[in-house]
Amino acid sequence: MLEKRVTVTVHASDPLGRAGVVSHLQHQPSVEIVEDQGGATARERAEEGRGKDSGETVGTVAVTLVERFDELAAAELRRLIRGGDQRVVLIARDLREPELMTVVEYGVRAILWRHQATPQRLLRAVQSAARGEGHLPPDLISRLLTQVGQFRRSAMASTSVALVPTVGMAPREVDVLRLIADGLDTRQISEKLAYSERTVKNVLHALMTRLQLHNRAHAVAYALREGYI
Known part of the structure; x- marks a missing residue:
């Protein structure tokens, strides 16, 4: 073949x-x-x-x-x-x-x-x-998370209102994104959550399709900005 x-x-x-x-x-x-x-x-x-x-x-x-x-x-x-x-x-x-x-x-x-x-x-x-x-290189993930966190704190300070998620996100989607933010790849996430690698990919694909997110980094940035992680 x-x-x-x-x-x-x-x-x-x-x-x-x-x-x-x-x-x-x-x-x-x-x-x-x-x-x-x-x-x-x-x-x-x-x-x-x-x-x-x-x-x-x-x-x-x-x-x-x-x-x-x-x-x-x-x-x-x-x-x-x-x-x-x-x-x-x-x-x-x-x-x-x-x-x-x-x-x-x-x-x-x-x-x-x-x-x-x-x-x-x-x-x-x-x-x-x-x-x-x-x-992404690990140092870029760290910088991306830092900047999104700064944006979120700035938005909260300007509105003086707690940030509330605007679109629902399932608990397992949050679990997967939290591990991506920690730098884990698909295999490591599947081992950590006891999911198959296919399940992890399907969770991410469904999430990114629903919210029109471009990639994993964008998904993590969205979750941080909306207060999920």
């Missing part, structure tokens, strides 16, 4: 940076690198690669390398995500807290620090994004 591969497009304003990302991924048997085709949708790009003798392609991930998050970088992220059928992995040199919140709200699936983007870590991020899962 042929292995299903992830179709990947690589984006960077710096040709050397792009060449480095390509070199990290081009020899991975589970990845097929294709050129960005402008107006073509991610689904169309995946269909073009389907059926090649090296394996069937599945999903499309855009890996984009950003030296600094400015208006051009933001516009490129919006372009890549606009179709809704392409998952984005962002490799960044640095992100300030407001930029981090913007990236999460855009729907970026995975973030890697440039100095930590080894071939193995990049492959894991691409595979996580292709599965619809998030992938």
